[in-house]
Amino acid sequence: MKLTLRVWRQKNADDDGAMSTYEVDGISPDMSFLEMLDTLNEELILRGEDPVAFDHDCREGICGACSLVINGDAHGPERTTTCQLHMRSFRDGDRIDIEPWRASAFPVIKDLVVDRSAFDRIIQAGGYITAPTGSAPEAHATAVPKPDADLAFEHAECIGCGACVAACPNGAAMLFTSAKINHLNVLPQGAPERETRVLDMVAQMDEEGFGGCTLAGECATACPKGIPLVSITGMNKEWLRATRKVAKH
Amino acid sequence: MWEFCGMARTDSGLRKALGRIPQIREEFWRRIKVPGTGEEFNQSLEKANRVVDYLELAELMCLDALHRAESCGGHFREESQTPEGEAARRDEEFAYAAAWEFTGTGEAPVLHREDLVFEYVHPTQRSYA
Numbered sequence: 001m002k003l004t005l006r007v008w009r010q011k012n013a014d015d016d017g018a019m020s021t022y023e024v025d026g027i028s029p030d031m032s033f034l035e036m037l038d039t040l041n042e043e044l045i046l047r048g049e050d051p052v053a054f055d056h057d058c059r060e061g062i063c064g065a066c067s068l069v070i071n072g073d074a075h076g077p078e079r080t081t082t083c084q085l086h087m088r089s090f091r092d093g094d095r096i097d098i099e100p101w102r103a104s105a106f107p108v109i110k111d112l113v114v115d116r117s118a119f120d121r122i123i124q125a126g127g128y129i130t131a132p133t134g135s136a137p138e139a140h141a142t143a144v145p146k147p148d149a150d151l152a153f154e155h156a157e158c159i160g161c162g163a164c165v166a167a168c169p170n171g172a173a174m175l176f177t178s179a180k181i182n183h184l185n186v187l188p189q190g191a192p193e194r195e196t197r198v199l200d201m202v203a204q205m206d207e208e209g210f211g212g213c214t215l216a217g218e219c220a221t222a223c224p225k226g227i228p229l230v231s232i233t234g235m236n237k238e239w240l241r242a243t244r245k246v247a248k249h
Numbered sequence: 250m251w252e253f254c255g256m257a258r259t260d261s262g263l264r265k266a267l268g269r270i271p272q273i274r275e276e277f278w279r280r281i282k283v284p285g286t287g288e289e290f291n292q293s294l295e296k297a298n299r300v301v302d303y304l305e306l307a308e309l310m311c312l313d314a315l316h317r318a319e320s321c322g323g324h325f326r327e328e329s330q331t332p333e334g335e336a337a338r339r340d341e342e343f344a345y346a347a348a349w350e351f352t353g354t355g356e357a358p359v360l361h362r363e364d365l366v367f368e369y370v371h372p373t374q375r376s377y378a
Binding site for chain 2: 011012045048049050051053109110113
């Protein structure tokens with residue numbers, strides 16, 4: 001396959017950045033999108049040019065590192081992570097636009113790499129359980145109803161890639177934050193910190209400069225792990241419940 | 250590493266690998282080309298640093314595998330096997346964890362033996378016969 005790539009190049013956070021055009025040839029339809037970029041970078045290095053910086057790690061769809069907006073869609077045309085997107089999803093001769101996640105809370109570090117540490121700080125605000133449990137308890141010691149376990153797992157699937165933020169017209173991080181909150185709040189292990197978790201994580205989310213939710217639903221459409229839009233409803237319910245409960249005390 | 254320090258290793262294979270790694274290191278430093286500088290976000294430099302680390306790690310793995318002239322666990326020295334083809338342990342000589350102290354690239358590391366003491370369950374020769 002022969003392709004024309006328009007890639008966002010930005011030297012550093014202070015640089016304005018612009019799209020640059022590159023031609024790549026000899027691309028196999030079986031290559032992943034990242035392998036196609038590796039091919040481009042090998043050529044750029046041989047030509048003495050600066051290779052395109054992009055985030056990647058596991059390349060098997062579970063780590064959440066890869067993060068490209070491809071032809072305007074977070075992670076591109078398939079409902080998966082960029083690393084699991086293959087070139088057979090494109091046609092010979094296509095022009096492909098490649099950009100970083102666009103959100104004010106995710107500043108560009110270089111080219112296609114953005115700083116997603118805002119997500120880490122949201123997790124640090126409450127996305128954990130502090131109850132000391134000693135060594136691993138017997139699995140049946142705390143009974144969890146199957147629907148709750150399934151719901152927790154559905155939310156635990158979030159890999160924190162940030163596609164929800166990139167897709168959102170408001171740059172909101174509510175799908176991510178709600179997934180992390182609901183994952184723990186539906187489980188008995190998460191119950192002792194149920195209120196502080198949702199209040200602190202939502203406060204941190206706002207402080208990081210993410211936008212608010214207007215239920216556009218783009219996040220759930222872009223999410224490679226299928227976190228549903230009702231996850232946000234669940235978070236709002238948790239938040240209302242927590243504010244009332246805290247107000248009573 | 251795949252060829253000479255894989256799941257089955259031999260004295261001669263490991264010695265070959267130990268001869269080859271310094272040549273690869275020399276070639277690496279002679280031919281390395283890293284775009285950009287160290288004063289910026291530089292993924293190419295990060296990769297190059299990892300290759301340097303891997304060369305040291307590979308060398309140490311081969312050296313340790315050569316030193317441990319027994320078979321045990323995932324370390325199978327072809328010279329050390331039972332007639333049935335099982336890993337032949339030599340606990341009287343090698344019942345220790347080898348902690349190697351780095352003394353510089355290409356320099357011989359210093360071995361610190363940490364003896365393994367089994368109070369209840371003692372290592373035995375595996376045999377399905």
